[in-house]
Amino acid sequence: MSADDRALSGRQPKAVTSALRVLEEVARAGSGVTAKGIAARLSMPSATTYRLLNILVGEGYVVRLPDLSGFALGQKIGILVDAAVVPTVCAAAREVLAELRLSVRFGVHLFFYTNVAVRTADADPEYPPPEDESFLNQHLYACAVGKLLLAEKSELESVFPRWEPRALTARTIVARSELLANLDLVRSQGFATQLAELRDASACIAVPIRSDTGALIASIALSGHVDHHHLMLRHVPSLQEQAGRLGRFIA
Amino acid sequence: MVSGTPRIRSRSPVAGLERARLSFVQVLGQSVSAVAPSAVMVTLPALVIPDAGRATIAVFVAAAILMTAVGYCIGQFATRMVAVSGLYSYIVKGLGAVPGFGGGWSLLVGYAAAAMASTLGAASYLAALLGRVGLPAGSPLIAVLAAIVGLLALLLMVRGVQLSARIMLAIEVFAIVAASAALVVAFVQSVREGATPSAGGAKSGSAVGFALLLAITSFVGFESAGTVAREARNPFVAVPRAIRWTPIALGVLYVFAAALQLPEPVRQGVDSLPIVLTLPDTSGAGSSTLSIVMELGISASWFACVLGSTTALSRTLFAMGREGVVPNVFGRTHHRFHTPHVALTAAMPVVVAVPVFYLFVSGSSRDVLIGLLAVSAHGYVLAYVLLCVATPAFLRRIGELTRLPVIVGVLTATAMVALVGWAAFSRTYVAGAATAVYLFLMLVGAAVFAIRARRSPGIEERMGVYDEAVAEDLLVRYRPWEVRR
Numbered sequence: 181m182s183a184d185d186r187a188l189s190g191r192q193p194k195a196v197t198s199a200l201r202v203l204e205e206v207a208r209a210g211s212g213v214t215a216k217g218i219a220a221r222l223s224m225p226s227a228t229t230y231r232l233l234n235i236l237v238g239e240g241y242v243v244r245l246p247d248l249s250g251f252a253l254g255q256k257i258g259i260l261v262d263a264a265v266v267p268t269v270c271a272a273a274r275e276v277l278a279e280l281r282l283s284v285r286f287g288v289h290l291f292f293y294t295n296v297a298v299r300t301a302d303a304d305p306e307y308p309p310p311e312d313e314s315f316l317n318q319h320l321y322a323c324a325v326g327k328l329l330l331a332e333k334s335e336l337e338s339v340f341p342r343w344e345p346r347a348l349t350a351r352t353i354v355a356r357s358e359l360l361a362n363l364d365l366v367r368s369q370g371f372a373t374q375l376a377e378l379r380d381a382s383a384c385i386a387v388p389i390r391s392d393t394g395a396l397i398a399s400i401a402l403s404g405h406v407d408h409h410h411l412m413l414r415h416v417p418s419l420q421e422q423a424g425r426l427g428r429f430i431a
Numbered sequence: 432m433v434s435g436t437p438r439i440r441s442r443s444p445v446a447g448l449e450r451a452r453l454s455f456v457q458v459l460g461q462s463v464s465a466v467a468p469s470a471v472m473v474t475l476p477a478l479v480i481p482d483a484g485r486a487t488i489a490v491f492v493a494a495a496i497l498m499t500a501v502g503y504c505i506g507q508f509a510t511r512m513v514a515v516s517g518l519y520s521y522i523v524k525g526l527g528a529v530p531g532f533g534g535g536w537s538l539l540v541g542y543a544a545a546a547m548a549s550t551l552g553a554a555s556y557l558a559a560l561l562g563r564v565g566l567p568a569g570s571p572l573i574a575v576l577a578a579i580v581g582l583l584a585l586l587l588m589v590r591g592v593q594l595s596a597r598i599m600l601a602i603e604v605f606a607i608v609a610a611s612a613a614l615v616v617a618f619v620q621s622v623r624e625g626a627t628p629s630a631g632g633a634k635s636g637s638a639v640g641f642a643l644l645l646a647i648t649s650f651v652g653f654e655s656a657g658t659v660a661r662e663a664r665n666p667f668v669a670v671p672r673a674i675r676w677t678p679i680a681l682g683v684l685y686v687f688a689a690a691l692q693l694p695e696p697v698r699q700g701v702d703s704l705p706i707v708l709t710l711p712d713t714s715g716a717g718s719s720t721l722s723i724v725m726e727l728g729i730s731a732s733w734f735a736c737v738l739g740s741t742t743a744l745s746r747t748l749f750a751m752g753r754e755g756v757v758p759n760v761f762g763r764t765h766h767r768f769h770t771p772h773v774a775l776t777a778a779m780p781v782v783v784a785v786p787v788f789y790l791f792v793s794g795s796s797r798d799v800l801i802g803l804l805a806v807s808a809h810g811y812v813l814a815y816v817l818l819c820v821a822t823p824a825f826l827r828r829i830g831e832l833t834r835l836p837v838i839v840g841v842l843t844a845t846a847m848v849a850l851v852g853w854a855a856f857s858r859t860y861v862a863g864a865a866t867a868v869y870l871f872l873m874l875v876g877a878a879v880f881a882i883r884a885r886r887s888p889g890i891e892e893r894m895g896v897y898d899e900a901v902a903e904d905l906l907v908r909y910r911p912w913e914v915r916r
Binding site: 214216226230234238243247248249254255257258261262267292293295329333334430 | 438439511524665668829831835899900903905906912913914915916
């Protein structure tokens with residue numbers, strides 16, 4: 181699809197309103213609702229309803245069930261759900277983090293993951309992370325927690341529809357092939373690093389926390405000065421052990 | 432899950448094929464290359480002008496309108512299901528298993544014969560090109576070239592749908608530009624010599640009917656975008672759009688080509704043996720270079736048509752293999768390239784062998800080409816008629832019927848049937864042999880179906896597979912804190 185097709189046009193506000201009402205009705209009626217049912221409940225002309233449904237299906241917000249007559253909400257709605265959920269960390273997990281913070285001289289942070297983004301769940305109050313959540317999400321390729329997320333994806337395109345990275349420091353990885361090699365390394369060693377790629381002086385190590393099914397759900401990150409990254413790397417085995425404990429509380 | 436909702440599978444019945452690979456332009460390339468418009472543009476004079484005369488332009492406009500109506504009907508399905516076998520699954524969903532199989536088999540015949548004709552077309556034009564450097568043109572050379580063309584096409588298609596789609600598109604653009612350039616030059620030359628549009632009137636009413644049927648066959652293949660739906664990005668948008676625009680764009684190209692070829696001198700020597708527009712000798716020194724470029728363009732276009740038709744053929748066979756209508760082995764995909772390699776490898780030798788054998792028997796590549804294209808046209812036309820009937824039936828079944836699809840579907844189906852009848856009365860209608868071959872192949876299909884249906888009962892319920900929604904496409908049982916692959 182060309183860039184022109186993707187350009188949003190806001191010229192038909194009525195159609196947008198109607199489409200949103202159709203979407204809302206699918207959500208309310210639950211999976212299996214038919215086009216006719218939606219048209220009747222919204223008192224909308226059937227031809228209009230069918231057309232709007234087909235557009236919503238085309239975009240992935242709504243899914244046609246295998247009998248072809250029923251509809252359900254599609255995965256793409258997940259983006260809206262993800263944006264609304266708030267990370268909550270239970271007391272047991274907080275205790276593990278407090279313990280960890282006492283044992284190391286670096287910042288210890290807990291991040292949660294949605295399908296395409298990193299969310300700060302519990303940042304170290306004493307040594308805060310080098311950048312805030314939205315900055316990390318815009319530069320996933322330049323931070324350790326972001327690289328863990330990217331390493332989970334079979335295709336970078338699902339997170340970056342267009343690959344146009346910005347060099348934040350001299351060491352930021354901007355070449356696609358170099359990033360892919362780095363992600364391979366992340367997968368094989370089981371943790372991600374960021375060495376002066378986000379900011380000139382910062383370094384970070386992120387260790388994944390996984391669910392029973394092996395899905396990436398969160399990570400513990402260690403942040404510090406880049407000159408101390410060898411010291412930070414020594415903590416990887418103990419971080420992995422703590423990640424296992426945290427996994428039981430979080431998953 | 433709400434009770435009463437249909438069972439959701441965890442794996443699509445057509446899993447194994449690559450998903451979300453092709454851009455809209457590449458999907459369009461699949462449709463356009465299966466039609467091979469550049470070849471049609473330069474073969475128009477031999478095909479339609481003798482019968483339709485000055486009515487040629489009107490004939491092409493009418494054909495474009497009719498095909499756009501068929502495209503509208505196909506769009507009703509393509510916006511609702513991602514089928515890898517295009518019209519076959521659509522007809523099954525609309526009319527049921529038996530008519531669906533009839534339409535699907537008919538389309539297989541259409542795709543296969545089109546692929547065969549294109550293989551021979553590519554080989555013949557390459558032979559003509561090699562003839563310019565002194566190689567002895569003849570059936571043995573054409574046979575060798577056909578085998579090379581087939582092998583090359585097979586390798587490209589097994590290697591991946593994206594690669595073959597890219598190549599198809601590049602070739603087709605080059606071929607259309609080359610054909611247009613040659614036509615414009617020939618036209619300008621003839622006008623400079625003071626020629627005026629001299630094509631006579633149509634021979635008779637039924638001749639126009641036959642010309643119209645021929646014109647329709649120069650659009651067939653435009654529906655094949657539906658066969659790469661799973662492999663397309665945003666299939667519900669890209670596929671209907673490709674199917675909606677291809678007949679219109681083709682109509683414009685054909686009318687343009689026909690208008691340029693109406694003056695008599697442009698057509699001189701055209702309806703002789705080679706199906707190619709040969710520039711008049713008076714065109715000057717530039718003409719032979721232009722002829723070579725055009726011949727290259729046409730060979731390339733035939734090659735793209737081999738790719739386009741065989742891609743559609745293999746996806747249809749693949750779907751039938753998954754259902755068990757043909758042996759299940761056809762439903763396998765390559766573990767690395769994610770293409771239906773078994774269906775492709777099984778189809779390609781047949782696609783090469785049949786036209787080569789036919790060529791050695793008949794001795795004339797022109798006859799073989801016309802014969803195969805006639806058989807192919809039969810296959811497409813029946814599938815189109817069934818599809819138009821299936822459209823309102825399908826929409827009614829899923830409870831989304833409105834007035835327009837009924838009107839368009841019924842009118843288009845009626846018009847197509849009437850047209851075939853009209854053409855059959857034409858004195859120029861000499862498709863007797865092709866019709867017989869087609870009917871024989873349909874009987875073979877009926878036998879295959881009868882045997883498979885007896886061997887595995889319940890097959891009729893499994894027919895019409897498409898890339899249906901699977902559990903991971905739905906929001907139910909959604910976990911927000913989780914990264915999916």
